[in-house]
Amino acid sequence: xxxxxLFCIACFAYWCWCRQRAKTAEPPSLPGAWPxxxxxxxxxxxxxxxxxxxxxxxxxxxxVGGAVKINLGPVTIYFITDPDDCNTIATTxxxxxxxxxxxxxxxxxxxxxxxxxxxxxxxxxxxxxxSQIILNTxxxxxxxxxxxxxxxxxKHAGKGPFDYFxxxxxxxxxxxxxxxxxxxxxxxxxxxxxxxxxxSILNTVVERFIKFWxxxxxxxxxxxxxxxxxxxxxILHKMSDAVLQKRKSELFGNTCVEKNIAPxxxxxxxxxILLELSVEKGAFNDRQIREQVDFMLAAGHETTPNALLFxxxxxxxxxxxxxxxxSEIQEVLGEDKDVDKMDLSKLQYLEAVVKESLRxxxxxxxxxxxxxxxxxxxxxxxxxxxxxxxLLCGLHKHPIWGPDRYEFKxxxxxxxxKLPGNLMYAPFGLGRRHCIGKTYAMMSMKTTLAHVVRSYxxxxxxxxxxxxxxxxxxxDNDAYYISIEKRT
Ligand code: HEM
Numbered sequence: 001x002x003x004x005x006l007f008c009i010a011c012f013a014y015w016c017w018c019r020q021r022a023k024t025a026e027p028p029s030l031p032g033a034w035p036x037x038x039x040x041x042x043x044x045x046x047x048x049x050x051x052x053x054x055x056x057x058x059x060x061x062x063x064v065g066g067a068v069k070i071n072l073g074p075v076t077i078y079f080i081t082d083p084d085d086c087n088t089i090a091t092t093x094x095x096x097x098x099x100x101x102x103x104x105x106x107x108x109x110x111x112x113x114x115x116x117x118x119x120x121x122x123x124x125x126x127x128x129x130x131s132q133i134i135l136n137t138x139x140x141x142x143x144x145x146x147x148x149x150x151x152x153x154x155k156h157a158g159k160g161p162f163d164y165f166x167x168x169x170x171x172x173x174x175x176x177x178x179x180x181x182x183x184x185x186x187x188x189x190x191x192x193x194x195x196x197x198x199x200s201i202l203n204t205v206v207e208r209f210i211k212f213w214x215x216x217x218x219x220x221x222x223x224x225x226x227x228x229x230x231x232x233x234x235i236l237h238k239m240s241d242a243v244l245q246k247r248k249s250e251l252f253g254n255t256c257v258e259k260n261i262a263p264x265x266x267x268x269x270x271x272x273i274l275l276e277l278s279v280e281k282g283a284f285n286d287r288q289i290r291e292q293v294d295f296m297l298a299a300g301h302e303t304t305p306n307a308l309l310f311x312x313x314x315x316x317x318x319x320x321x322x323x324x325x326x327s328e329i330q331e332v333l334g335e336d337k338d339v340d341k342m343d344l345s346k347l348q349y350l351e352a353v354v355k356e357s358l359r360x361x362x363x364x365x366x367x368x369x370x371x372x373x374x375x376x377x378x379x380x381x382x383x384x385x386x387x388x389x390x391l392l393c394g395l396h397k398h399p400i401w402g403p404d405r406y407e408f409k410x411x412x413x414x415x416x417x418k419l420p421g422n423l424m425y426a427p428f429g430l431g432r433r434h435c436i437g438k439t440y441a442m443m444s445m446k447t448t449l450a451h452v453v454r455s456y457x458x459x460x461x462x463x464x465x466x467x468x469x470x471x472x473x474x475x476d477n478d479a480y481y482i483s484i485e486k487r488t
Contacts, residue, residue: 027067027078027380030057038071043210047468048476050206054079054365054469058394065379075212077387079366081394083423085377089369089390090431094119097368097387102205102215103471105233107298108291111436119433125277126292129180129270130436135443136341138179142444143338145175146451153484157456161481164312168305169195175444176300181293182269183246190239197235198298202470204229240293247271270296302472303363304441308448309480310361310473311354314408315453316460316482321410322453325350326487329454339447350446352413358427360408363473365393367429392426393473400424408462456484 033039042053057079061068066082080086094116107113111122128134149171156162170191177185185191204225214220251272268276274292277283284292315322328349333339339347366389375382382388397405400420404412412418419425428435435441452458464479 025380026383027061027069027080028064030060030068030070030079033071037073040072040210040212043070043072046476047203047206047470047474048466050210051365051467051469051473054391054393058391058397061391061394062399067377067380067382072210073212075215075387076383077389078382079389079391079394080377081391081398082378083395083398083400083421086390086395086426086430087423088377089375089382089388090367090429090433093369093371093375093388094431094433095370095372096433097370097389099209099368099387099389102208105229106201106205106236107295109288110291110295112295112299122292123436125283126270126273127436129268129273130440132439134268135440138440138443139339139341139447141175141178142447143451145171145178146448149448150451150455153452153456154486157484157486159483161478161483163478163481165305165309165475165480166195168308169301171448172305172444173297173301176297177243179440180270180296180300181243181247182271183243183250185243185246187242190242193235194239194297195301197232198302199470201229201232201236202302202472204232206470236294236297237290240290240297243297244271244290244293248275251275299437303437304445306363306472306474307354307358307361307441308445309475310363310462311357311445311449312452312458312482313460313462313465313480314357314360315353315449316458317462318408319459321353321408322458325353325449325453329450333450333454339450341443343450344443344446347446347450349410350449351442352410354442354445354449355413355425355427356408356410359396359425360406361467361473362393362396362427364427364429364435365469365473366391390430392429395424395426398424455487457487459483459485 030039032042034041039053042056043050057068057070058081061079061081066085067078067080070077070079080089096113100113104113109115109118111119111126114122149167152167152171153164156164170188173191173195174185177183208214208220208223208225214223214225220226247269252275271289271293274284274289278285278289315325328347332343332346337343368387368389371382371384371386371388373384375384375388398420399405401424402418423430426434428438428441460482461479464477466476466479468474468476
């Protein structure tokens with residue numbers, strides 16, 4: 001009898017040990033690793049290949065407890081898709097992962113890249129520039145620039161598929177300059193050069209991260225990539241310098257007109273807050289101001305145009321949804337009225353379309369956090385010092401969304417009981433360091449879509465689109481082109 005009891009105790013102790021070991025184990029490795037180089041061969045290649053591998057890792061992680069590990073040579077990266085684990089990391093790890101360092105030649109210590117200690121202070125100073133009361137004053141710009149876009153589209157109406165992405169990007173660049181950066185920008189050659197340089201530098205940034213031997217500044221200095229990056233940086237900085245110079249001469253030359261947004265409250269663009277804080281309190285030096293402007297320019301043109309592109313393709317591929325959007329716009333706005341802040345809250349179906357589009361095509365598919373200590377997740381332990389990516393795209397396609405998770409169904413947003421919960425939807429990031437431009441982006445995208453859908457019937461086929469990952473999600477072939485017909 002004593003032997004049986006002893007045996008049971010031993011079995012129980014072994015079971016506890018196994019459970020504990022599983023919990024303290026790192027996430028399992030993604031299948032397909034090679035000796036020494038690990039998963040490098042899977043990721044070496046263009047942005048399409050990287051995007052396919054991110055999806056492969058994401059799908060695999062669902063089957064193994066919401067986390068997988070990949071190795072690029074000696075570099076270990078965790079991909080996390082479990083919603084609770086993503087939340088744990090986003091709320092407890094406040095430092096950005098060292099992967100953001102590869103963008104520092106461009107963005108320096110901007111809000112996006114800065115250390116938590118610096119971020120806390122800067123965020124407090126700069127976040128008022130994105131308060132609702134300020135954003136409401138941008139409605140005129142959102143409307144007038146949307147009307148310009150509609151006019152620009154006019155020459156393509158009834159003439160078959162056309163590339164509207166370039167127009168969307170130019171438009172977004174104008175909008176960010178005229179709102180957060182407070183200047184009307186007219187140099188279209190510089191804008192074109194800027195957009196080309198921004199695309200190219202993102203290619204070099206992603207390539208550097210994959211090719212781990214260029215992580216070190218010492219090896220990178222001698223690389224072809226460094227030379228390429230330096231030439232793009234010159235153009236990118238030329239743009240931010242031009243914006244700053246223009247705004248400074250307006251602001252300090254007293255030619256600037258401050259808008260009254262309410263009795264006694266003036267509308268101050270983001271850049272004015274930066275410049276005034278630097279003059280009055282010495283809070284930012286010239287380099288720091290330029291870095292914040294550099295990121296604002298990038299965030300403004302690198303995100304909303306992509307999201308609009310995908311939304312227009314989805315609308316063109318789902319005529320029934322498009323007609324519902326059109327009816328709602330007719331009901332709320334009538335024939336030709338500008339969109340105002342009250343209208344935005346009434347355009348509920350359009351809002352659901354944009355949310356669903358960001359779920360299907362998650363423009364910022366991943367964010368990353370630095371692991372400064374071991375982090376205990378539900379099933380695994382992440383080891384301090386490794387890279388950690390939270391796959392927002394993985395959250396959005398998680399089986400919890402149901403068997404129709406790959407389908408574009410804006411209606412799902414009207415059935416809260418069937419939605420899987422807040423943690424499953426995070427196109428603008430998670431935790432305290434989520435997107436400061438979220439409301440700005442939603443307001444500007446809804447305004448643009450209202451003007452475009454009111455004017456044109458869109459046709460497209462999203463199934464033929466190939467996608468690539470270059471920090472953000474982008475189309476890789478011309479299958480994203482849409483055709484438009486004028487609505488009578
Ligand atoms: C569809 C549009 C957009 C998407 C999907 C998006 C997504 C994101 C995400 C996921 C982050 C978090 C990054 C991280 O955790 O590392 C972020 C941060 C940020 N975004 Fe956006 N964004 C969008 C539009 C914008 C716009 C229009 C602006 C500026 C006007 C902007 C400004 C920023 C800034 C400044 C940060 C850094 C915030 C901080 O760390 O405090 N974003 N964005």
